[in-house]
Amino acid sequence: MNRPELILTPIEMKQADAATIAAGTPGIDLMTRAGRAVADKAAEMTARGGRIVVAAGPGNNGGDGFVAARLLEQQGYRVSLGLVGQRERLTGDSALAAEGWRGEIVAAENLPFQQADLIIDALFGTGLTRGLEGAARIAVERMNMSGRPILSVDLPSGIDGDTGEPLGVAVKAAATITFAARKPCHLLMPGRTFCGPVTVADIGITPETLAATGARIWANSPPLWLHALPRPGTASHKYDRGHTLVASGGATRTGAARLAARAALRIGSGLVTVASPPEALGVNAAHLTAVMLRGCDGPEGLYAILKDMRFNSLVMGPALGVNANTRAMVAVAVNARRSLVLDADALTSFEGIAEELRQVLRHAPTVLTPHGGEFGRLFSGHPDILDPPSKIERARRAALYTGAVVVLKGPDTVIAAPDGRAAVNENGTPYLATAGSGDTLCGIIGGLMAQGVDAFEAASAGAWIHAEAGASFGPGLIAEDLADLLPNVLRGLLT
Numbered sequence: 410m411n412r413p414e415l416i417l418t419p420i421e422m423k424q425a426d427a428a429t430i431a432a433g434t435p436g437i438d439l440m441t442r443a444g445r446a447v448a449d450k451a452a453e454m455t456a457r458g459g460r461i462v463v464a465a466g467p468g469n470n471g472g473d474g475f476v477a478a479r480l481l482e483q484q485g486y487r488v489s490l491g492l493v494g495q496r497e498r499l500t501g502d503s504a505l506a507a508e509g510w511r512g513e514i515v516a517a518e519n520l521p522f523q524q525a526d527l528i529i530d531a532l533f534g535t536g537l538t539r540g541l542e543g544a545a546r547i548a549v550e551r552m553n554m555s556g557r558p559i560l561s562v563d564l565p566s567g568i569d570g571d572t573g574e575p576l577g578v579a580v581k582a583a584a585t586i587t588f589a590a591r592k593p594c595h596l597l598m599p600g601r602t603f604c605g606p607v608t609v610a611d612i613g614i615t616p617e618t619l620a621a622t623g624a625r626i627w628a629n630s631p632p633l634w635l636h637a638l639p640r641p642g643t644a645s646h647k648y649d650r651g652h653t654l655v656a657s658g659g660a661t662r663t664g665a666a667r668l669a670a671r672a673a674l675r676i677g678s679g680l681v682t683v684a685s686p687p688e689a690l691g692v693n694a695a696h697l698t699a700v701m702l703r704g705c706d707g708p709e710g711l712y713a714i715l716k717d718m719r720f721n722s723l724v725m726g727p728a729l730g731v732n733a734n735t736r737a738m739v740a741v742a743v744n745a746r747r748s749l750v751l752d753a754d755a756l757t758s759f760e761g762i763a764e765e766l767r768q769v770l771r772h773a774p775t776v777l778t779p780h781g782g783e784f785g786r787l788f789s790g791h792p793d794i795l796d797p798p799s800k801i802e803r804a805r806r807a808a809l810y811t812g813a814v815v816v817l818k819g820p821d822t823v824i825a826a827p828d829g830r831a832a833v834n835e836n837g838t839p840y841l842a843t844a845g846s847g848d849t850l851c852g853i854i855g856g857l858m859a860q861g862v863d864a865f866e867a868a869s870a871g872a873w874i875h876a877e878a879g880a881s882f883g884p885g886l887i888a889e890d891l892a893d894l895l896p897n898v899l900r901g902l903l904t
């Protein structure tokens with residue numbers, strides 16, 4: 410099996426560069442390999458003899474651009490190079506790289522972008538510290554306005570490598586080539602949309618060197634959790650595969666629980682029961698077949714049901730109601746020490762009182778699955794959690810605070826564990842933005858935990874499988890479709 414793909418922050422990447430240099434590879438060799446990878450990619454994108462315009466910045470990102478310019482000219486391309494800043498002020502490896510460029514150097518903002526078959530954006534990479542101004546800003550605006558394809562070196566200039574946020578104006582690339590490992594900005598929104606397809610070039614920094622930086626962010630994909638996916642044994646019976654309990658809302662709010670329940674069953678929970686308020690039993694009964702049904706009158710009712718220890722995983726929140734009753738039911742669930750997924754109303758019921766939720770959560774392996782709105786409500790009054798500009802950091806801090814695995818949803822769903830591990834999901838489709846889609850996700854995660862999967866793996870696998878199911882369907886997707894798309898995704902993973 411492939412290794413999980415480690416994502417490095419700009420600081421970790423600098424550490425890995427430095428460690429590689431300290432171990433005996435000169436920095437200029439790394440830069441030459443990086444520049445060669447850029448040139449190869451540019452050549453792939455441009456017919457031989459075409460016109461390539463390289464915009465170089467004052468740091469090492471610009472150095473990569475100088476190397477690429479030289480190699481492309483040697484290959485017969487017509488290359489123009491422009492610099493932001495003064496040639497004499499280049500230092501270190503980029504000064505060495507510039508010595509190899511014999512052609513003219515113009516001011517970057519005056520480059521003939523409109524005439525380019527390809528523009529290479531080597532202005533700024535991981536060293537960007539603030540929004541672009543002056544000549545750099547004008548160069549980026551002109552590049553973007555030219556309508557010509559742009560290949561960004563490492564990352565689109567103007568994008569923050571850690572957060573994926575544009576720090577002002579930023580390059581809109583047709584493709585990006587990065588080195589050794591992807592950075593958070595390649596996966597997080599909106600950065601991902603600025604990058605185009607991202608290629609990772611090997612420049613001789615080993616996987617061991619990358620891991621030694623202590624990096625703890627991964628792209629969410631099967632190598633991260635495939636080993637943990639449950640496979641029933643020959644002699645398994647249904648109780649070996651867990652029993653998921655999903656709490657239903659009142660008579661007019663029952664669909665969400667059924668969506669979650671069906672997903673839990675499809676992902677392999679041996680049994681699934683909907684716990685329904687007495688007044689909603691009729692409507693739930695009319696719609697359930699393989700999923701079972703129990704009457705459950707509030708917290709006391711839940712307490713009574715949970716005396717049966719075979720219920721080992723609980724899903725609570727979808728359409729449950731935003732009120733004290735829901736808070737009391739969460740407390741009962743947590744005290745029963747079962748695996749727990751809390752979504753929607755179970756989170757919003759703790760609006761502004763996250764401390765109360767944190768107190769109860771200490772007892773059980775829990776996954777919280779907020780979308781951005783629920784996250785903001787739950788942690789209102791906690792600027793330390795809400796204010797970091799990186800979505801990964803926000804999810805991590807929420808996980809650390811609550812002691813739960815946090816799935817902060819969206820096109821770039823981040824799954825964070827209290828110990829600092831984080832995974833970023835990127836295989837979804839905007840067609841998942843449909844009512845009830847999140848209910849299905851929490852059912853999938855609850856169903857995996859029922860089968861004994863750890864919270865972080867269950868949440869990461871659940872988010873990936875949910876997104877894959879949605880993407881496999883595409884236009885016209887509604888939440889009812891999702892559970893029945895799971896077998897196909899599972900077959901691809903398990904056989």
Ligand SMILES: NC(=O)C1=CN([C@@H]2O[C@H](COP(=O)(O)OP(=O)(O)OC[C@H]3O[C@@H](n4cnc5c(N)ncnc54)[C@H](O)[C@@H]3O)[C@@H](O)[C@H]2O)[C@@H](O)CC1
Pocket residue numbers: 423426427436439440441443466467468469470471472473532533534535536537538539540541542545562563564588612
């Ligand atoms: N040995 C290494 O460290 C390697 C680095 N590589 C490249 O080096 C890049 C990182 O290089 P650097 O750390 O030099 O950083 P950058 O080249 O991304 O930019 C840093 C330079 O830009 C200036 N700057 C930052 N923000 C600015 C702004 N808003 N306006 C104007 N100037 C600004 C800084 O003062 C500094 O001079 C990577 O993205 C990658 O492309 C590759 O060559 C591979 C090897």
Ligand SMILES: Nc1ncnc2c1ncn2[C@@H]1O[C@H](COP(=O)(O)OP(=O)(O)O)[C@@H](O)[C@H]1O
Pocket residue numbers: 753780818819820821822837838839840841842843844845846847848849850875
């Ligand atoms: N633009 C998008 N691209 C990919 N996935 C998305 C997008 N928008 C939403 N999703 C996913 O769809 C699901 C929506 O969940 P949620 O907002 O809770 O919906 P609901 O409350 O209607 O069930 C989440 O898993 C989220 O990650």
Ligand SMILES: [K+]
Pocket residue numbers: 470530531532533534561562563564565566
């Ligand atoms: K760049």
